[in-house]
Amino acid sequence: MELNKRVQNLKPSAIRKLLPFAAEAKQKGKKVYHLNMGQPDINTPKEFFEALKNYNTDVISYAPSSGHPELISEVIKYYSNLNISYNTEDVFVTVGGSEAFSFALMAVCNELDEVLMPEPYYSNYNTYMQLLNIKAVPIKTKSEDGFHLPSRNDIEKLITSKTKAILLSNPGNPTGTVYTVDEVKMIADIAKDNNIFVISDEVYREFVYDNHPYLSFASLDYIKENLILIDSISKRFSTCGARIGFLLTKNKELQSAFFQLCQARLAAPIVEQIAATALYQTPKSYLDCVIHEYEKRRDLVYECLSNIEGVFCKKPEGAFYIMATLPVDNAENFIQWMLLDFDYCNETLMVAPAYGFYSTDGLGLNQVRIAYVLNEEDLKRSMKILSKALEEYSTKSKK
Numbered sequence: 494m495e496l497n498k499r500v501q502n503l504k505p506s507a508i509r510k511l512l513p514f515a516a517e518a519k520q521k522g523k524k525v526y527h528l529n530m531g532q533p534d535i536n537t538p539k540e541f542f543e544a545l546k547n548y549n550t551d552v553i554s555y556a557p558s559s560g561h562p563e564l565i566s567e568v569i570k571y572y573s574n575l576n577i578s579y580n581t582e583d584v585f586v587t588v589g590g591s592e593a594f595s596f597a598l599m600a601v602c603n604e605l606d607e608v609l610m611p612e613p614y615y616s617n618y619n620t621y622m623q624l625l626n627i628k629a630v631p632i633k634t635k636s637e638d639g640f641h642l643p644s645r646n647d648i649e650k651l652i653t654s655k656t657k658a659i660l661l662s663n664p665g666n667p668t669g670t671v672y673t674v675d676e677v678k679m680i681a682d683i684a685k686d687n688n689i690f691v692i693s694d695e696v697y698r699e700f701v702y703d704n705h706p707y708l709s710f711a712s713l714d715y716i717k718e719n720l721i722l723i724d725s726i727s728k729r730f731s732t733c734g735a736r737i738g739f740l741l742t743k744n745k746e747l748q749s750a751f752f753q754l755c756q757a758r759l760a761a762p763i764v765e766q767i768a769a770t771a772l773y774q775t776p777k778s779y780l781d782c783v784i785h786e787y788e789k790r791r792d793l794v795y796e797c798l799s800n801i802e803g804v805f806c807k808k809p810e811g812a813f814y815i816m817a818t819l820p821v822d823n824a825e826n827f828i829q830w831m832l833l834d835f836d837y838c839n840e841t842l843m844v845a846p847a848y849g850f851y852s853t854d855g856l857g858l859n860q861v862r863i864a865y866v867l868n869e870e871d872l873k874r875s876m877k878i879l880s881k882a883l884e885e886y887s888t889k890s891k892k
């Protein structure tokens with residue numbers, strides 16, 4: 494029996510490919526520090542669990558397709574506090590940010606249409622594009638530039654009659670890059686002038702360090718018809734497993750399309766939407782502490798990496814990722830070796846090989862993405878292990 498070709502042709506995720514080796518390492522009794530996934534270790538606010546405990550019903554019914562009204566109303570208030578105005582009809586609750594960007598791509602693109610994305614990008618964008626037969630067109634960025642954007646001219650050269658949208662995450666996964674106000678305005682201008690959409694994934698919006706200025710695309714009124722905003726509670730409130738995200742747009746045609754898509758999958762989970770509603774009562778101090786914690790971790794990892802011979806990275810401005818170039822030919826082989834053949838006092842480390850965040854062949858081979866989702870002590874230990882591993886790997890390669 495034959496299965497769908499597009500699903501069969503999906504490349505295995507670069508991170509998941511290595512997971513069996515991490516399992517093998519653990520089976521052999523090694524401790525593995527996991528810096529490979531964007532799964533925060535931060536406690537979820539107690540407001541979420543209290544709402545779950547207090548939820549009392551006889552029937553778990555479907556929520557309205559576009560979302561639980563009380564959650565939507567909290568989301569509107571949240572945006573209003575950012576001086577961004579959204580109305581009820583502009584907001585759709587989705588099953589995580591993942592469903593939000595998949596719906597955005599479905600609503601905007603026909604097969605063989607093109608979507609521009611700063612590369613490296615969040616690899617799941619490309620997974621959905623492959624499934625929908627949409628062509629991902631990379632806007633190449635360089636680690637030496639902190640993965641900031643090239644000129645308007647360089648980006649506009651990539652636009653064809655098939656280009657439907659620019660999709661980007663800001664702050665970025667996997668780069669941690671926060672685009673400057675000028676960069677955000679440049680993308681907005683390109684979209685407006687070329688009549689294409691901006692799909693702006695802002696799930697890491699609060700994770701911005703050093704008082705770096707942050708501009709949401711939603712603050713730019715002149716692109717409101719072009720803009721689709723992707724949001725999620727996963728990272729902001731450390732609730733990755735709750736699977737609640739948002740799709741926001743002021744474009745009426747898109748609203749009808751999103752409504753159809755939301756109806757087709759009936760509803761997002763009601764219990765999690767009720768608990769998510771309570772998250773918006775979390776005191777401001779929660780997020781302030783979380784941001785401070787990530788900033789300290791970023792500083793620590795950046796400093797440790799900068800002191801390892803042959804490693805190159807720029808200090809990222811946001812999210813909780815650092816891309817580092819390692820003095821190895823193939824980072825995937827190096828990670829596999831760290832898991833299977835190396836230990837430092839019976840401990841080792843797993844990071845993400847970066848080639849999975851590129852579609853341009855040959856790029857990212859010697860880079861890794863480090864997610865600083867462990868406490869400072871474990872991060873310090875992980876960086877020590879990385880340094881020892883690189884030392885031993887280099888001696889071994891010279892033999």
Ligand SMILES: Cc1ncc(COP(=O)(O)O)c(C=O)c1O
Pocket residue numbers: 531588589590591592615662665666694696724725726727733736737738
């Ligand atoms: C940039 C970006 N967008 C969206 C998502 C998906 O988040 P969710 O858990 O809301 O589906 C992630 C998850 O890591 C991400 O990094």
